[in-house]
Amino acid sequence: MANEQIKRVAFYFSAHPDDWQLFMNPPASQDVLDEDCRCVFIHMTAGDAGYGLEHDGGKHPFYVARENGAETAVRYIADANERPPAEADVSVVTFKGHAIRRLRYRNTAAYFLRLPDGSPAGSGYATTGYQSLTRLANGEIDTMTAVDGTAVYRGWDDLTSTLRGIIEFERAPDRAVNLHVPESNPAFNAGDHADHYMTAKAALAAAADIPARVVHHVGYACRHLPENLPAADREMKRAVFAATLQGVSALGHQFPWPEDDVFIGRNYCRIEEISH
DSSP, X not given: OOOTTOOEEEEEEESSTTHHHHHSTTHHHHHHHOTTEEEEEEXXXXXXXXXXXXXXXXXXXXXXXHHHHHHHHHHHHHTTTTOOOOOOEEEEEEETTEEEEEEEETTEEEEEEEEOOXXXXXXXXXXXXXXXXXXXXXXXXXXXXXXXXXXXXXXXXXXXXXXXXXXXXXXXXXSEEEEEEEOOOTTTSTTOOXXXXXXHHHHHHHTTTSOEEEEEEOOGGGGGSOOOOOHHHHHHXXXXXXXXXXXXXXXXXXXXXXXXXXXXXOOOEEEEEEOO
């Protein structure tokens, strides 16, 4: 994706297909709208909530609807400022022998690894074989398979090396790297989803020796903190999440807007500069 105008690359590691919209916005929207920035979204799990390939009453599997929600949100932001819609490039790419779905749109790329949702506690769900990022990282399981069977990761190192492959493909050595991850320190983000913590662990391992500005975003814990977004940012974030919900509902599923509305007026993070 060569573009001489690009000056930096921002990676957003999202455990589920709606996490960056809720916990990493407005920075995500600002990066998408910055023509000097390449914005890369890496969605670790399918967010299938244990349904796997099941439809759960919808027209399509739940994970497909959530994925469509993320894609709808990316396109919504990228088409802002009265820009006409562009042509999307959807393909399956291979990194370290693993097939991964990718959407390219304007200056963005969105990757979907489709790993099983690990449940809030990290124990996994019976319907998907109790697979989870937590159990893979702890060595409790030897492999983790995408919910649609398209890729099998044989251990934690296999997963992180695949992420490293994506990072190397999307970044350029002479361009600044911003790494957005869930806050993995319980002192700042107590009681978060296990997939959030493990996504941060995987991303930081994959980018271990890359000089970067790392932005650690507070997840569930921000609900207990005061609203801190100006009105314009709050409404922009609300619109982006509404686009996400629209993408989910378009494929026959609903998502609990009232529960997630508490995160709309909040965005908390800490920044760490890493040099090597």
